[in-house]
Amino acid sequence: MIPRHSASRRIAALALVGAASLLAAACSSGESALESGNERPTTPATSAPPATAEPGATTPAGSAPTTAAPTTTVTPLADLPPCPVDALDGAAGPVELTFWHGMSNELETALIELTDQYNASQDAVVVTLQNQTGYEATIDKYIQSSQSSRPDIVQFPEYTVQLLADSGTVIPIGACIEASGFDTSPILDRILKAYATEGVQWSMPFNVSNPVLYYNKAMFEEAGLDPEAPPLSLEELRATSQAIVDSEAAGYGIALDTGADSGGGWFIEQWFAKGGELYADNGNGRLAPATRVLYDGPAGVELMSYVQQMITDGLAVNVGDNASGQDNFLKMADTVSPAAMTIGTSAALGTVTAVLDGGLIQGITGEDLGVGPMPGPGPGALVGGASLYIVAEKGDEKAAAAWDYIQYLISPESQSQWAAATGYVPIRSDALELEPLATKYVEDPRFKVAYDQLLGTSDDPSAFGPVLGPLREVRAATARGVAEIFNGDDVAEVLSRTAGESNALITSYNERN
16 A cells, blocks of 8 residues: 655644544433444454455455455435425524534634625525534534534534434435435535435535645755655655755654544545555445444555654654644744644645734745645545534424525535635535635645645545544544554554454444444
């Protein structure tokens, strides 16, 4: 899986605003349908349960290979809650909606502006935003709430697709699309399918992101490197880091972290997809419920050994679990031994450029910040960020009103405005033809890097990423293992043990659902 092709002070202390740390939350069993399948087993499994092998996938050591291909499971929309899109026409007065979201700072400002514009554009619906301070807090509050006390619309990150699909608490967006005849053709197919499983479109993507490489152009120049040619492969990443360290332009080539929603979890899924490798069986859980992870096979061992060696050789530095979401960026601003590069969400771009262009960081301007694709074994990226769900059992008028508001947020005009202000990827191609995004992408190509990464993704099943009920907890378990690897522990042993823990989480979840 390893490559197939070949100073700033607080440069980005604020640049990772909006990237919530993925801490595993303890969920008690009981009232909520969301809780029952999300508990952790008390004793981690020591080996993976038997599972269907993927065509072309590597069978992990110790597992019995099978030859039968998984059968695609399709859930009929008729068996799911309907979307009464015409109910708004008969409403006696303005329908009031509550929307739980996890945006902050510049991202929240942009969402407020869009929502204010929507409220002012018509008199049938009034949307009230309620900031839950982040994705994790939103998930936990939703799980702990009764259906009657939940909002009308909720924003959830990409790792909750299976959890929401199994919960029975939401109206599938596919039902709204079908009932209204909504044209999805302008929406990037890659983005739409990220939030679909077993033939059902569960939610509507809204704030889409993926990881990109942030780097200090001045340090590249000092090292004799082309500041407009960031490394694209893992081999190039190592060579670039070596040049930076050898030239003493920086103490390290790149700052890495072991956060569950970044270097310890999410980025592993990204690297597997870039290498054309499945992260989990049954087509990453998209053909049928996954029964095990596959990252402990030869591809995973080779990948993590490669990254570990960069740390061992002093070319990369591990900043830890990055609980603040800022430590990897702060390492780029270290006055003693900085790193010249780091990997972070593209959603940070609007914030960091605003900080730099505002002159708040002495001695550096926005011109010093470079942005490139996430280096990996291949091109492309998995869809990250979050999508919008319509909560069920709120009444026909609220469901119709929620669908109306969602259509506004994903209109080409709104997506153009949203992407230009934040750094998020527009979910639809026609948004690129409208202002302000049309000019933004021409004048500042850094904002287009994440969009182009999605265009470079293949149609291979591995390119859609894993859909696992307990993906939140699986990422947390994987992150703990990555921390051990970055600290020098045996790669194969750690991945085998961590995969066992992940498989136990999946087995426990599947048994409850």
